[in-house]
Amino acid sequence: xxxxxxxxxxxxxxxxxxxxxxxxxxxxxxxxxxxxxxxxxxxxxxxxxxxxxxxxxxxxxxxxxxxxxxxxxxxxxxxxxxxxxxxxxxxxxxxxxxxxxxxxxxxxxxxxxxxxxxxxxxxxxxxxxxxxxxxxxxxxxxxxxxxxxxxxxxxxxxxxxxxxxxxxxxxxxxxxxxxxxxxxxxxxxxxxxxxxxxxxxxxxxxxxxxxxxxxxxxxxxxxxxxxxxxxxxxxxxxxxxxxxxxxxxxxxxxxxxxxxxxxxxxxxxxxxxxxxxxxxxxxxxxxxxxxxxxxxxxxxxxxxxxxxxxxxxxxxxxxxxxxxxxxxxxxxxxxxxxxxxxxxxxxxxxxxxxxxxxxxxxxxxxxxxxxxxxxxxxxxxxxxxxxxxxxxxxxxxxxxxxxxxxxxxxxxxxxxxxxxxxxxxxxxxxxxxxxx
Amino acid sequence: xxxxxxxxxxxxxxxxxxxxxxxxxxxxxxxxxxxxxxxxxxxxxxxxxxxxxxxxxxxxxxxxxxxxxxxxxxxxxxxxxxxxxxxxxxxxxxxxxxxxxxxxxxxxxxxxxxxxxxxxxxxxxxxxxxxxxxxxxxxxxxxxxxxxxxxxxxxxxxxxxxxxxxxxxxxxxxxxxxxxxxxxxxxxxxxxxxxxxxxxxxxxxxxxxxxxxxxxxxxxxxxxxxxxxxxxxxxxxxxxxxxxxxxxxxxxxxxxxxxxxxxxxxxxxxxxxxxxxxxxxxxxxxxxxxxxxxxxxxxxxxxxxxxxxxxx
Numbered sequence: 001x002x003x004x005x006x007x008x009x010x011x012x013x014x015x016x017x018x019x020x021x022x023x024x025x026x027x028x029x030x031x032x033x034x035x036x037x038x039x040x041x042x043x044x045x046x047x048x049x050x051x052x053x054x055x056x057x058x059x060x061x062x063x064x065x066x067x068x069x070x071x072x073x074x075x076x077x078x079x080x081x082x083x084x085x086x087x088x089x090x091x092x093x094x095x096x097x098x099x100x101x102x103x104x105x106x107x108x109x110x111x112x113x114x115x116x117x118x119x120x121x122x123x124x125x126x127x128x129x130x131x132x133x134x135x136x137x138x139x140x141x142x143x144x145x146x147x148x149x150x151x152x153x154x155x156x157x158x159x160x161x162x163x164x165x166x167x168x169x170x171x172x173x174x175x176x177x178x179x180x181x182x183x184x185x186x187x188x189x190x191x192x193x194x195x196x197x198x199x200x201x202x203x204x205x206x207x208x209x210x211x212x213x214x215x216x217x218x219x220x221x222x223x224x225x226x227x228x229x230x231x232x233x234x235x236x237x238x239x240x241x242x243x244x245x246x247x248x249x250x251x252x253x254x255x256x257x258x259x260x261x262x263x264x265x266x267x268x269x270x271x272x273x274x275x276x277x278x279x280x281x282x283x284x285x286x287x288x289x290x291x292x293x294x295x296x297x298x299x300x301x302x303x304x305x306x307x308x309x310x311x312x313x314x315x316x317x318x319x320x321x322x323x324x325x326x327x328x329x330x331x332x333x334x335x336x337x338x339x340x341x342x343x344x345x346x347x348x349x350x351x352x353x354x355x356x357x358x359x360x361x362x363x364x365x366x367x368x369x370x371x372x373x374x375x376x377x378x379x380x381x382x383x384x385x386x387x388x389x390x391x392x393x394x395x396x397x398x399x400x401x402x403x404x405x406x407x408x409x410x411x412x413x414x415x416x417x418x419x420x421x422x423x424x425x426x427x428x429x430x431x432x433x434x435x436x
Numbered sequence: 437x438x439x440x441x442x443x444x445x446x447x448x449x450x451x452x453x454x455x456x457x458x459x460x461x462x463x464x465x466x467x468x469x470x471x472x473x474x475x476x477x478x479x480x481x482x483x484x485x486x487x488x489x490x491x492x493x494x495x496x497x498x499x500x501x502x503x504x505x506x507x508x509x510x511x512x513x514x515x516x517x518x519x520x521x522x523x524x525x526x527x528x529x530x531x532x533x534x535x536x537x538x539x540x541x542x543x544x545x546x547x548x549x550x551x552x553x554x555x556x557x558x559x560x561x562x563x564x565x566x567x568x569x570x571x572x573x574x575x576x577x578x579x580x581x582x583x584x585x586x587x588x589x590x591x592x593x594x595x596x597x598x599x600x601x602x603x604x605x606x607x608x609x610x611x612x613x614x615x616x617x618x619x620x621x622x623x624x625x626x627x628x629x630x631x632x633x634x635x636x637x638x639x640x641x642x643x644x645x646x647x648x649x650x651x652x653x654x655x656x657x658x659x660x661x662x663x664x665x666x667x668x669x670x671x672x673x674x675x676x677x678x679x680x681x682x683x684x685x686x687x688x689x690x691x692x693x694x695x696x697x698x699x700x701x702x703x704x705x706x707x708x709x710x711x712x713x714x715x716x717x718x719x720x721x722x723x724x725x726x727x728x729x730x731x732x733x734x735x736x737x738x739x740x741x742x743x744x745x746x747x748x
Contacts (some may be wrong), residue, residue, distance in 0.1 A: 051631075051634060051656050051657055052630070052633075053632040053633035055632075057632070058630075058632065059557065059620070059628070059629045059630055060626065062617040062620040062630060063621060120616070121614050121657075122613070122614070122616070122617070122630065122631075122657030122659075123615040123657040123658065124614075126612070126613075126614045127614065129595040129614050130594055130595060130614065132595075133612060134595065135595070137591055138591070138592050138593055138594040138618070140592070140616060141594050227621075229591075230621050231622075232624070379624075379626045380624045380625070380626070381561075381579065381625060381626050381717075382563060384561050384562075384563050384564075385544075385558045385561040385562070386556060386557070387556045
């Protein structure tokens with residue numbers, strides 16, 4: 001049965017959901033992020049000038065913070081496909097208010113994933129060699145292909161559903177959207193609201209939603225293969241693809257929960273992002289955390305049962321050696337505690353959800369570090385004939401600044417997207433309220 | 437090293453001088469037969485009075501004033517394309533006899549010296565093996581790049597910067613390497629090193645024309661490793677580590693000829709491996725290395741740690 005919304009009701013929704021100028025807190029937030037970004041840019045300038053010498057990476061630990069950060073970004077970016085595509089195909093309508101923020105997170109993360117890989121290169125000026133001399137047998141080339149594909153599919157999944165909203169933004173010449181009118185005009189000039197256009201657009205969105213799922217699985221599976229195609233203890237695993245995908249969905253969902261809470265607070269959107277949304281995301285988060293825990297058991301228990309020589313040295317370090325504190329804390333913080341919190345109804349209220357989301361995201365970041373670095377410290381032949389500094393790894397300030405700058409940069413991109421475009425789809429919200 | 441470089445340079449100057457002299461004389465005869473063929477275009481050049489002997493196109497030895505010779509830039513001995521293909525009909529192999537190694541590290545210092553490897557990095561490492569095991573005897577194990585037949589590093593390189601040649605040698609083209617270090621992660625033998633900063637090199641080494649057979653000069657932001665001294669093998673000579681070892685630990689040769697030599701002794705490769713039970717490192721990984729080891733039985737020297745050479 002169709003309910004007609006009155007014009008004033010519709011206007012009310014639009015007024016609620018239009019982007020808003022930054023308040024005091026918003027300005028401080030943007031300024032702080034910009035400062036961190038600039039610090040990262042300065043550190044990168046130093047790295048370009050003096051070489052990767054400024055990092056703490058050396059011949060044994062030749063991949064470090066940058067690569068863990070890259071894997072983290074790829075993981076976070078997978079959330080776009082989860083919230084938008086998987087839930088949509090499963091005919092879940094409650095996720096509508098979350099789709100756009102998920103896509104924004106996905107795009108920001110994938111941008112910085114690509115960037116951090118270039119930052120990690122010893123000769124970034126030779127990037128074009130990847131295209132001029134690229135050989136398809138290298139997992140890096142697979143990664144280049146899928147990351148590019150995923151970026152463009154995600155961009156389209158952000159853009160196409162945005163078109164009806166751009167129409168609304170252009171129709172409402174209030175102060176908040178005035179500065180961006182030229183951009184809106186450029187982006188949506190061809191959108192005439194004809195039924196034919198609507199038909200094409202919704203068909204395109206359906207196709208994209210179906211396309212993005214295998215692409216998303218590919219992007220993170222291939223990223224896991226960067227490690228799993230080597231012989232190294234800790235990476236030489238058939239479980240890696242599934243392990244990475246499940247971890248990515250958990251990390252991305254955690255990020256969406258955090259973003260939901262912040263956006264809802266900043267824009268007073270309690271009416272649109274309700275406790276029900278938190279409750280449902282909480283259930284998803286528990287499921288994903290359990291799934292990730294399951295793959296972790298596979299990843300660590302099976303080799304630990306056999307304790308082959310190389311794996312044994314690696315696992316002993318993780319379970320009870322130098323890495324034990326970091327390892328067990330990460331397992332607790334990113335999986336066990338969130339599961340315990342979120343199985344209870346009280347734990348799925350907005351604030352506890354926000355805390356659980358933060359724990360999941362921070363834990364996910366540390367997990368990537370624990371996947372990358374200890375394996376490099378456990379080669380087949382003992383470390384020998386190298387200076388003492390080659391045998392340990394703790395990132396230099398330049399590495400922290402660049403990694404921090406990339407995280408701040410991703411947050412800045414999300415912040416600006418939220419400032420310019422409606423964070424909750426306006427047209428879809430109105431349409432759904434009509435059919436409710 | 438500097439001596440041999442000078443020698444090489446003067447030889448090149450002689451040859452290129454000859455070529456220039458020849459071209460110059462033909463051109464001069466064509467334009468103006470009265471003009472002396474070695475009169476420089478630039479009149480400001482004053483003859484030094486010091487004569488250099490050159491070979492003319494007719495096969496005559498002629499004398500030309502040194503001031504009229506133009507220096508030619510340092511040229512690579514072979515082109516990049518040739519270096520990528522390798523030497524036809526060859527398949528290089530190395531045998532390391534562990535019973536002869538005393539950890540003198542002459543191999544390492546010769547290698548470092550000839551390739552201008554940066555401080556703290558070594559292409560050849562001499563491992564103390566089996567020290568911590570309960571009931572096994574310890575021994576010294578020199579390692580080079582294994583030049584695998586199924587090289588994991590070559591598989592993962594995104595830009596074909598590291599490659600395997602028809603003669604079995606795995607090389608790196610530092611002019612193409614993007615510095616992603618995937619090959620370092622993939623190599624189970626930890627033989628690859630990375631130039632984290634601008635290499636510290638003398639002026640003349642830094643200005644040498646880069647060639648992936650010599651791996652000189654090293655370049656910032658790229659990967660380096662043992663290259664089986666591909667430039668030496670092209671000349672029919674032994675790699676530097678082989679000739680530098682006073683105990684004859686290293687044998688080098690051609691599997692197609694079935695012979696390996698350490699300079700003093702030559703063996704049939706197949707017989708040596710069969711009689712002395714040769715094996716390869718991490719054989720179970722399926723990388724098919726071209727470096728074979730002879731087990732450390734009937735050792736020439738006792739295993740002594742804590743000596744001057746036994747660092748880190």
